[in-house]
Amino acid sequence: MIEFERFKLDNGLTVLFHKDITTPMAVVNTLFDVGARDESEDKTGFAHLFEHLMFGSSVNIPDFDAPLQNAGGESNAFTSNDITNYYNVLPAPNLETALWLESDRMLSLAFTDKSLEVQRSVVIEEFKQRYLNQPYGDVWLELRPLAYEKHPYKWATIGKELSHIENATMEDVKAFFQKHYNPSNAIICIAGNFELDYLKDVVNKWYGDIPSGKKPARILPLEPKQLKFKEKTIERDVPTDAFYYAFKMPERRDPAYYIVDILSDALGREKSSRLYISLKKEKQIVSNISAYITGSLDHGLLVISGKLNNGKTFEELDSALWEVLNEMKKAKMSDEELARLMIKIRTEKEFSDQGLLNRAMNLCTFELLGDANGMNEEKEIYNAIQPSHLLEMAKQVLVKTNCTLLKVKATQDAK
Amino acid sequence: MLNRTIQPDLQPIDKIDFVKPIIYDITPEVKLFFMKDVTNETTRFDLYFDAGNIRSPKGIPTFVNGLLLSGTNDKSSTQINNEIDALGGFMESGLSAENAVVSMYCLRENVLPILHILTDSIDKVAFLETEVTELLADKKQAFHTNMEKVSYLCQREFQQRLFHSSEIYSTVATEDFYENVSTQGLKKFFQEYYQKGLTKVVVVGNLEQDVIDEIIDTVGKWAKTGVSIFEKDIQNLPGQIHVDKENAVQTAIRVGRILFNKNHPDYNDFLVLNTILGDYFGSRLMANIREDKGYTYGIGSMVAEYNHLGYFMIATEVGKDVKEATLTEIQFEIDRLKTELVTNEELDLIKNYLLGQLLKSADGPYSMMDLYLSAEAQGLDFDFYNKAIEDLNAVTPERLQELAVKYLVWDEMTIVSAG
Numbered sequence: 001m002i003e004f005e006r007f008k009l010d011n012g013l014t015v016l017f018h019k020d021i022t023t024p025m026a027v028v029n030t031l032f033d034v035g036a037r038d039e040s041e042d043k044t045g046f047a048h049l050f051e052h053l054m055f056g057s058s059v060n061i062p063d064f065d066a067p068l069q070n071a072g073g074e075s076n077a078f079t080s081n082d083i084t085n086y087y088n089v090l091p092a093p094n095l096e097t098a099l100w101l102e103s104d105r106m107l108s109l110a111f112t113d114k115s116l117e118v119q120r121s122v123v124i125e126e127f128k129q130r131y132l133n134q135p136y137g138d139v140w141l142e143l144r145p146l147a148y149e150k151h152p153y154k155w156a157t158i159g160k161e162l163s164h165i166e167n168a169t170m171e172d173v174k175a176f177f178q179k180h181y182n183p184s185n186a187i188i189c190i191a192g193n194f195e196l197d198y199l200k201d202v203v204n205k206w207y208g209d210i211p212s213g214k215k216p217a218r219i220l221p222l223e224p225k226q227l228k229f230k231e232k233t234i235e236r237d238v239p240t241d242a243f244y245y246a247f248k249m250p251e252r253r254d255p256a257y258y259i260v261d262i263l264s265d266a267l268g269r270e271k272s273s274r275l276y277i278s279l280k281k282e283k284q285i286v287s288n289i290s291a292y293i294t295g296s297l298d299h300g301l302l303v304i305s306g307k308l309n310n311g312k313t314f315e316e317l318d319s320a321l322w323e324v325l326n327e328m329k330k331a332k333m334s335d336e337e338l339a340r341l342m343i344k345i346r347t348e349k350e351f352s353d354q355g356l357l358n359r360a361m362n363l364c365t366f367e368l369l370g371d372a373n374g375m376n377e378e379k380e381i382y383n384a385i386q387p388s389h390l391l392e393m394a395k396q397v398l399v400k401t402n403c404t405l406l407k408v409k410a411t412q413d414a415k
Numbered sequence: 416m417l418n419r420t421i422q423p424d425l426q427p428i429d430k431i432d433f434v435k436p437i438i439y440d441i442t443p444e445v446k447l448f449f450m451k452d453v454t455n456e457t458t459r460f461d462l463y464f465d466a467g468n469i470r471s472p473k474g475i476p477t478f479v480n481g482l483l484l485s486g487t488n489d490k491s492s493t494q495i496n497n498e499i500d501a502l503g504g505f506m507e508s509g510l511s512a513e514n515a516v517v518s519m520y521c522l523r524e525n526v527l528p529i530l531h532i533l534t535d536s537i538d539k540v541a542f543l544e545t546e547v548t549e550l551l552a553d554k555k556q557a558f559h560t561n562m563e564k565v566s567y568l569c570q571r572e573f574q575q576r577l578f579h580s581s582e583i584y585s586t587v588a589t590e591d592f593y594e595n596v597s598t599q600g601l602k603k604f605f606q607e608y609y610q611k612g613l614t615k616v617v618v619v620g621n622l623e624q625d626v627i628d629e630i631i632d633t634v635g636k637w638a639k640t641g642v643s644i645f646e647k648d649i650q651n652l653p654g655q656i657h658v659d660k661e662n663a664v665q666t667a668i669r670v671g672r673i674l675f676n677k678n679h680p681d682y683n684d685f686l687v688l689n690t691i692l693g694d695y696f697g698s699r700l701m702a703n704i705r706e707d708k709g710y711t712y713g714i715g716s717m718v719a720e721y722n723h724l725g726y727f728m729i730a731t732e733v734g735k736d737v738k739e740a741t742l743t744e745i746q747f748e749i750d751r752l753k754t755e756l757v758t759n760e761e762l763d764l765i766k767n768y769l770l771g772q773l774l775k776s777a778d779g780p781y782s783m784m785d786l787y788l789s790a791e792a793q794g795l796d797f798d799f800y801n802k803a804i805e806d807l808n809a810v811t812p813e814r815l816q817e818l819a820v821k822y823l824v825w826d827e828m829t830i831v832s833a834g
Contacts, residue, residue: 022454024431025778060419065697067422070764072771074696091771096423104419121709125665129712129732133665135563209417237662239559271496281493287553309552336501343503347522350457351505354781412559 002359002375004189005196006367009204011212012184016363016372017199018191020356026192027357028088028098030106031364033187034180035082036159037152037220037298045123045159046176048079049168052119054086057110064101071097079157082297083368089357092192096202102188103206106181111174123165127158135238136408146232147246147301147404151223182213187367191360223248223299229400233407240287241308242408243317246301247397249293253369257300258381259393260293264302265341266333266390267291267324272340275304278324285312285320297369302397314407328394332387345382428770431777431804433797436617436787441631445638447616448787449627450780458523458620459781460530462634465643466515466608469583474592475604478550480510482601483517483609485546487539492546495536504529512584513645513722515608523620527629534633540605542598555593566732568658569667569833576829577671577726579652613637619784645722649673651829658833666738666834670745671728672827676720677793681818683806685718685727688815688823690765691757692716692748693729697764699748700729708744710737722793727822735834742830752819756812766807773800 005017039046054077055064068075073090075098088098131137140156148154159165188207190199226248250256268275268291279286289306308317352358366374396402436448468476484499484506486492499506505520517537521529561567571587578584613634618627651673675682693700693716700714714731733741776786777800790799 023778024774066764069695069697069768069771070422071425072428072767072774074768074772076696089775091426091428091774093426094423094771097425100419100423107419118706118709122705122712125710125732125734126712128664128734133565133663133732135560205417238563240556270500272493272500277493284549287556307556310556340497340501343522343525344500344505347457347503347505347520350455350522351520354455354457354779356778 002353002363004363004372006372007200009183009207011208011210012182012215013207013210014187014367015203016187016189016367017194017196018189018359018363019194019196020191020359021193023192023356024092025089025356026092026095026098026190026194027360028095028102029189029191029357029360029364030086030102031187031361031368032084032086032181033185033215033368034084035080036155036157037081038180038216038218039152039155041152041155041160042164043168043172044155044161044164045157046164046168046172047084048157048159049119049123049165050173050176051077051079051084051086052123053109053115053173054105056115056119057112058101058105059108059110061101061104062110064105067097068101073098081153081157083365085361085364087357087361092194095190095192095194096206099202099206103210106183106186106207107210109177111170113170116168116170116173120165120168123158124162127162127165131156131158136236136242139242139244139406139408142232142234143244143246143404143406146230146406147248148223150221151298152220153223153296153298153300178213179216182215183207183210184212184215187364189360189363189367191356220298226402226404230404231407232405233409235409235411237412238408238410239412240310241314241410243306243308243314244406245304245321246404246406247303247402249300249302249397251299252295252297255381256393258378259385259389260302260397262338262341262345262382262385263328263390263394263397264291264293265344266337267328268304269341270344274324274328275321279306279317279320283320284309285317322400325394325398329391329398332391335387338385338387338390342382346379349379425767427767428774431774431800433777433786433800434780434783435797436784439627439631441613441616441635442638442640444640444642445613445615447618447627447631448784448791449622450619450784451621452780453619453621456522456524456621457520458526458618458622459518459520460526460619460630461516461518461615461617462613463615463617464515464517464609464637465612465614465639466604467511467513468586469512469645470608471604472583472586473596474554474588475596475600476515476608477510477554478547478596479601479604479609480508480515481550481554482542482546483508483537483540484533485550486541486543487536488541490536495532498532499529502529502532504533506533514614523622526620526622527626530630530633537609542601542605544598547596547598547601551593551596558588558590558593565660565663565665565667565833568660569669569831572656572658572833573669573671573728573829573831576652576656576831577673578649580650581646584646584649610637612639614639614643617784617788619780643722647723649724651726651827653827653829655830655832658831660834663834664735665732666735666832667730667732668738668741668745669728669730669831670742670828671726672822672829674718674725674727674822676723676725677790677795677799681822683803684810684814685818685822687765687769687807687810688752688818689716689718689727690769691761691815692752695768699751700745703748704731704733704741704744708737708740710734710741710744720789720793738832738834742832746825749819749823749825752823753816757815759812762810762812762815769807770804773804
């Protein structure tokens with residue numbers, strides 16, 4: 001059980017407090033309810049570029065990192081298609097330094113031209129390092145627009161193309177901040193050994209006078225239900241053929257999300273999973289294979305990906321893979337198999353809750369979903385799932401018309 | 416009215432409480448380290464073997480490590496994986512130059528059943544031909560993919576030149592590793608370095624004494640007798656070389672030299688110098704090459720440690736047109752450490768930062784154990800960190816300049832680029 005307190009400031013900021021008396025450290029985690037899905041299609045990559053700018057000067061403080069380092073702490077952030085999350089970890093007695101820094105950049109940034117120019121180059125290098133200069137690095141840039149036709153999940157957080165980052169202007173950046181970075185669009189969680197009264201005082205002190213702003217309405221293009229199988233083959237200068245089967249799945253708030261999560265585990269999480277045993281160990285068609293879900297807040301994807309063994313064809317793969325998927329739709333899973341999947345989930349959750357930062361981040365995410373206590377209710381949802389639920393869900397999700405397939409054809413000779 | 420331009424008062428970290436693990440002698444040479452102070456149901460145990468990459472050429476240590484759960488004469492790899500998964504175990508195996516480690520993460524209620532499946536499967540591993548063939552094909556395919564990455568190409572060349580004077584430490588994977596591997600050779604390596612090669616056991620978790628006793632009883636038979644030998648004296652090959660990679664849009668860079676580990680009297684102060692240069696987000700390399708020039712997504716420096724030596728390395732990936740400019744800036748930052756004293760302001764920041772990071776590294780039983788092990792591997796214990804705190808408080812700008820002049824000598828560096 002992860003205990004927490006919740007209070008709201010007058011300006012709309014939601015504050016969560018998680019007390020842990022065993023740690024000398026404190027975490028300040030800030031979730032802004034903005035991600036790449038909130039970008040317009042001709043200006044993609046902004047949420048992420050903006051995350052970089054948040055480490056430049058804020059309105060009253062010339063440098064974000066140095067004061068935090070001086071307090072013995074460090075900071076980082078990530079951007080997803082759904083959210084932007086910033087975190088600081090520092091010695092507990094210096095908590096106020098983190099609140100001072102975070103509240104000032106929530107108040108306003110300094111918006112210098114130099115900062116924009118430099119972070120633009122840094123993000124372009126990040127684009128190259130992670131997506132262009134790696135074998136198979138660009139598959140998600142290909143898979144997203146293939147799987148999604150309308151919903152903004154069709155572009156990656158790094159952006160659709162380099163030119164969107166190259167052409168970002170200061171006006172664009174300021175408008176993005178005005179719209180999304182205000183207290184009513186944020187959730188913070190503070191974790192550490194503090195008293196609630198003290199915490200309320202210091203949070204009010206630093207965040208209380210930030211103008212509330214307006215929580216932006218989110219009206220995203222709805223993805224139409226997929227009605228037919230989609231397929232694309234790309235040729236790349238890589239040594240091995242690779243494949244990505246993507247199936248649309250329910251959104252994060254839907255209890256069915258958890259059922260699909262278990263389905264993906266059954267198919268390809270561990271070496272005891274169905275696809276691994278059938279396609280790798282028995283038929284030796286693939287060198288590796290795994291199944292996972294994207295974890296998206298809106299309708300996400302269940303993905304099965306892997307690489308072919310030398311001399312094996314995509315056709316052999318396809319028939320063997322569908323054989324396994326069809327079995328999943330035909331017969332109920334045994335209680336034994338379900339128990340094996342559940343103990344892994346339980347063990348993983350126990351390890352995840354071991355970390356202070358993880359606890360703070362998860363509380364914020366669940367609060368965004370509606371209630372931070374969802375973090376404690378998840379276990380019950382998993383426990384209620386029966387083989388019959390899995391069978392029904394497999395019949396809905398694991399069907400050809402719901403599938404998008406990306407094949408990467410290697411142009412290098414097999415060695 | 417709140418003054419937002421002034422940083423809130425800081426409190427110095429006056430002390431860090433280090434909690435030492437309980438130590439059991441499995442044999443006079445092989446010890447078990449136990450940290451009980453875990454507040455939830457999680458457990459981890461690690462088995463360390465003297466089966467690192469330096470123990471045999473041609474990839475044998477990698478293959479044996481990858482085959483530990485590949486099946487026995489009466490149990491297939493799939494059966495073994497099924498059994499471990501049914502108990503919720505997450506296994507990780509790690510291989511470095513000087514060590515092989517098998518780690519298991521699980522709930523404490525399952526620790527003994529998992530231990531028995533794991534040790535039984537390892538002890539009876541049969542090196543079945545189908546499994547060996549499959550692993551070699553997988554490793555070969557992964558090798559080909561790696562050879563497409565500039566970071567891998569660069570690190571590979573760097574390792575050869577860094578450990579230049581030692582044939583075994585400088586060995587890197589090549590195409591022929593994956594051909595003509597004899598099962599006999601794998602078995603022999605396994606018997607020598609696993610079944611007689613256990614060097615250390617680590618347990619973290621809220622476990623009772625009888626569980627620890629049973630772990631010792633179970634793995635004790637593998638205990639290594641005698642002391643493991645590691646190289647003490649290796650020289651790097653100075654100079655610059657470029658590895659060509661067609662169509663790469665970025666160039667990877669490594670700059671470094673052989674240095675020392677925690678046992679050297681200059682280690683603690685050098686670590687401060689390394690942090691200033693490149694080992695935190697506000698470092699001089701980051702400030703110049705990322706935050707001012709925008710040449711890269713990231714650049715860092717590090718000190719890597721072995722049992723009896725260590726090395727210093729700067730690593731980055733930059734736009735292909737700014738390779739030379741980056742090297743010039745790296746050299747500029749190194750020279751600046753030799754010619755200009757670090758300001759007290761910068762040094763104070765580093766001291767506060769490093770103390771905060773040490774406090775974090777000692778937060779919780781898992782971190783505390785890892786912190787302890789990193790000293791223990793070099794024959795030290797928590798006294799080392801207490802001394803490090805003293806040294807950190809005492810280090811001066813003059814001392815850092817002296818170390819920069821002594822160790823950051825450009826002509827002694829191995830410099831590799833790939834792209």
